[in-house]
Amino acid sequence: MKTEEVTPIKIEKTTSSRIGQVDFDKLVFGSVFTDHMFVCDYVDGRWETPQIIPYQPLTLDPSARVFHYAQAVFEGMKAYRDDNDGIWLFRPDENFKRINRSSERMAMPVFPEEYFFEGVKTLLKLDEEWIRKGEGNSLYIRPFVIATEPSVMASPSNQYKFVIICSPAQSYYGGEVRVKIADHYSRAASGGIGYAKAAANYGAQFYPTSLAQKEGYQQVIWTDANTHEYLEEAGTMNVFFRIGDTLLTAPTNDRILDGVTRKSVIAIAEANGIKVEVRPVKVSEIIAAAKDGSLKEIFGSGTAAVINPVAGFGYGDEKFELPKMDKPYASMIKKLIVDIQYNKAEDPYGWRYKVE
Amino acid sequence: MKTEEVTPIKIEKTTSSRIGQVDFDKLVFGSVFTDHMFVCDYVDGRWETPQIIPYQPLTLDPSARVFHYAQAVFEGMKAYRDDNDGIWLFRPDENFKRINRSSERMAMPVFPEEYFFEGVKTLLKLDEEWIRKGEGNSLYIRPFVIATEPSVMASPSNQYKFVIICSPAQSYYGGEVRVKIADHYSRAASGGIGYAKAAANYGAQFYPTSLAQKEGYQQVIWTDANTHEYLEEAGTMNVFFRIGDTLLTAPTNDRILDGVTRKSVIAIAEANGIKVEVRPVKVSEIIAAAKDGSLKEIFGSGTAAVINPVAGFGYGDEKFELPKMDKPYASMIKKLIVDIQYNKAEDPYGWRYKVE
Ligand SMILES: Cc1ncc(COP(=O)(O)O)c(C=O)c1O
Ligand SMILES: Cc1ncc(COP(=O)(O)O)c(C=O)c1O
Numbered sequence: 001m002k003t004e005e006v007t008p009i010k011i012e013k014t015t016s017s018r019i020g021q022v023d024f025d026k027l028v029f030g031s032v033f034t035d036h037m038f039v040c041d042y043v044d045g046r047w048e049t050p051q052i053i054p055y056q057p058l059t060l061d062p063s064a065r066v067f068h069y070a071q072a073v074f075e076g077m078k079a080y081r082d083d084n085d086g087i088w089l090f091r092p093d094e095n096f097k098r099i100n101r102s103s104e105r106m107a108m109p110v111f112p113e114e115y116f117f118e119g120v121k122t123l124l125k126l127d128e129e130w131i132r133k134g135e136g137n138s139l140y141i142r143p144f145v146i147a148t149e150p151s152v153m154a155s156p157s158n159q160y161k162f163v164i165i166c167s168p169a170q171s172y173y174g175g176e177v178r179v180k181i182a183d184h185y186s187r188a189a190s191g192g193i194g195y196a197k198a199a200a201n202y203g204a205q206f207y208p209t210s211l212a213q214k215e216g217y218q219q220v221i222w223t224d225a226n227t228h229e230y231l232e233e234a235g236t237m238n239v240f241f242r243i244g245d246t247l248l249t250a251p252t253n254d255r256i257l258d259g260v261t262r263k264s265v266i267a268i269a270e271a272n273g274i275k276v277e278v279r280p281v282k283v284s285e286i287i288a289a290a291k292d293g294s295l296k297e298i299f300g301s302g303t304a305a306v307i308n309p310v311a312g313f314g315y316g317d318e319k320f321e322l323p324k325m326d327k328p329y330a331s332m333i334k335k336l337i338v339d340i341q342y343n344k345a346e347d348p349y350g351w352r353y354k355v356e
Numbered sequence: 357m358k359t360e361e362v363t364p365i366k367i368e369k370t371t372s373s374r375i376g377q378v379d380f381d382k383l384v385f386g387s388v389f390t391d392h393m394f395v396c397d398y399v400d401g402r403w404e405t406p407q408i409i410p411y412q413p414l415t416l417d418p419s420a421r422v423f424h425y426a427q428a429v430f431e432g433m434k435a436y437r438d439d440n441d442g443i444w445l446f447r448p449d450e451n452f453k454r455i456n457r458s459s460e461r462m463a464m465p466v467f468p469e470e471y472f473f474e475g476v477k478t479l480l481k482l483d484e485e486w487i488r489k490g491e492g493n494s495l496y497i498r499p500f501v502i503a504t505e506p507s508v509m510a511s512p513s514n515q516y517k518f519v520i521i522c523s524p525a526q527s528y529y530g531g532e533v534r535v536k537i538a539d540h541y542s543r544a545a546s547g548g549i550g551y552a553k554a555a556a557n558y559g560a561q562f563y564p565t566s567l568a569q570k571e572g573y574q575q576v577i578w579t580d581a582n583t584h585e586y587l588e589e590a591g592t593m594n595v596f597f598r599i600g601d602t603l604l605t606a607p608t609n610d611r612i613l614d615g616v617t618r619k620s621v622i623a624i625a626e627a628n629g630i631k632v633e634v635r636p637v638k639v640s641e642i643i644a645a646a647k648d649g650s651l652k653e654i655f656g657s658g659t660a661a662v663i664n665p666v667a668g669f670g671y672g673d674e675k676f677e678l679p680k681m682d683k684p685y686a687s688m689i690k691k692l693i694v695d696i697q698y699n700k701a702e703d704p705y706g707w708r709y710k711v712e
Binding site: 028029030031033037055056057058059060061062063064065066067068069070071072074104105106107140142144146147150151152153154155156163165167182184185186187188189190191192193198199200201202203204206207208209210225226228235236 | 384385387389393411412413414415416417418419421423424425428460461462463500506507509510511512519521538540541542543544545546547549555558560564566581582591
């Protein structure tokens with residue numbers, strides 16, 4: 001429930017924009033940030049007045065709990081500019097709900113809905129120039145919350161900082177992606193924090209991913225930690241498998257992030273007559289389908305690339321290449337979603353959210 | 357292998373010590389820090405000249421990877437002052453090896469041995485006054501490493517900061533400790549990072565621990581995530597069970613931290629004629645032993661409290677109280693270890709390390 005009260009964001013504008021120094025045709029993902037950032041501190045049991053300030057370093061005591069105990073969560077969402085200069089978000093309510101779900105699992109306070117939406121909107125309006133027209137261009141929005149209390153006691157912090165930073169992004173093409181199916185390392189435990197967008201889930205994947213990269217893969221597809229028999233998700237994407245004309249994807253559980261793109265893919269696919277089975281997907285059935293030729297596509301879904309087609313995969317010592325399809329579901333579904341995101345198509349789902 | 361070369365630590369001393377403002381009789385664990393800190397930056401593939409500087413905040417870009425992906429590890433060790441003003445560490449080589457083991461699992465660069473030891477020793481000599489005489493008094497030493505590169509790309513950072521901060525500590529008595537045996541939540545996955553002292557393992561425990569606290573327990577004893585049938589470790593301690601006159605503790609594996617105190621307890625117990633079985637410990641056998649009266653003690657082992665006796669435990673809806681023993685192994689073993697730490701007893705193991 002939103003209150004009608006206007007959120008009293010304190011705004012301090014930058015005196016010198018950095019936008020002139022940015023080459024928007026050569027952006028490296030996540031390394032250039034806009035002129036402003038949103039910050040809000042949690043002290044004495046409540047969120048203080050939110051602020052928008054010039055983008056600047058954070059100053060934290062070396063004992064701040066985020067450094068020692070990874071009490072930290074984040075979100076990833078994008079803003080798009082349409083041909084008439086309208087600015088749009090895609091299902092931001094999902095990101096809002098998810099960051100609070102993540103915070104709860106990490107014993108962190110939830111953030112008020114008005115602050116979140118007013119914060120994002122005010123920041124986007126201030127840094128509007130950074131959102132470029134043209135398909136593929138977007139502004140990546142990174143809300144995050146960190147534990148700031150200066151004490152190395154291993155218990156929940158009493159102080160937090162909610163921050164939003166924004167980074168201009170181009171259409172993302174990382175080359176052909178080959179993935180390794182995990183058979184030893186794992187990403188999340190049952191009863192653990194895998195379903196939360198907690199910082200702790202990501203650093204843990206870097207080392208096993210680097211091992212896969214040495215073998216020539218770009219990403220790992222994680223399997224369940226208990227048996228490694230079921231396919232779960234990729235590093236920062238949910239995963240879909242097309243066998244024949246059916247799309248398969250794992251049901252969410254406490255080890256899998258409930259991706260906004262995943263949800264949207266399922267809805268769009270079904271609305272376009274593609275059969276989707278949301279059920280546990282066995283490694284063995286995917287291998288069998290690869291061998292008998294019925295495995296047509298694998299793709300990841302996530303905010304960064306929307307859909308990321310997979311060209312091949314490895315399991316143990318075996319390597320498999322996927323066929324080159326004439327009309328892959330991946331491209332078809334991607335276009336349907338992207339057209340909604342950029343306000344080029346009807347939005348029967350009510351997913352688009354106008355920033356104004 | 358240590359090189360003979362002297363590590364060139366750059367030292368900037370504080371101009372005004374804060375020690376006069378500290379009430380050493382009323383210390384809250386981990387919240388007061390000494391006058392100096394050790395810092396060393398990793399840039400362009402190498403560790404730069406280490407520095408000791410006045411204790412001060414860290415300034416990091418909001419996109420620093422530690423905030424987003426929890427690429428962070430730490431250690432915990434203590435310095436003790438003996439009656440002749442000698443300053444001692446306890447098995448610091450174990451902490452050194454462990455922080456590098458942790459770093460490797462988190463795709464972080466290892467830290468050079470000379471820098472580690474010279475850093476700790478130089479810092480302790482500078483802040484020597486903060487190490488108080490008297491049993492129970494110590495200086496808690498917290499080395500940690502954080503990923504500092506300003507980029508929200510989900511991949512290993514190219515920049516890191518190694519820091520050591522120190523906090524004076526008193527003998528820790530947290531009251532009677534009752535623990536809950538985990539039957540739903542879990543701490544670590546097989547193939548995960550549980551064996552690393554990674555920040556990511558700690559924040560993840562806060563929420564389930566807070567649920568146990570609402571039921572009147574202080575801590576959770578974690579079980580294996582797959583079956584919840586085997587007892588693994590507590591939040592920041594390894595766990596021992598005494599059945600009859602035998603001590604049981606789980607073998608370390610990739611879910612369990614290889615505790616320095618655990619190792620020392622096993623060695624000291626065996627040297628003193630106590631039978632120790634290092635083998636998987638079933639929840640069901642502990643419950644059965646509690647019911648038939650053969651369960652005599654449970655205790656945790658860790659740097660903070662050395663040995664932490666457990667007064668009772670809960671499993672599901674059942675609650676169990678442990679008997680009050682006349683001569684508990686917990687106190688006996690604790691005294692043997694503490695006497696070595698404070699240079700009050702022979703050290704046949706070579707565990708003590710003189711700071712000079
Ligand atoms: C682990 C993980 N799975 C899946 C996703 C995809 O989620 P979304 O579609 O909401 O971006 C993400 C985030 O982008 C993720 O970090
Ligand atoms: C998870 C965990 N287990 C066990 C221990 C005990 O290890 P040590 O005896 O080396 O302090 C610690 C750290 O103190 C810990 O964090």
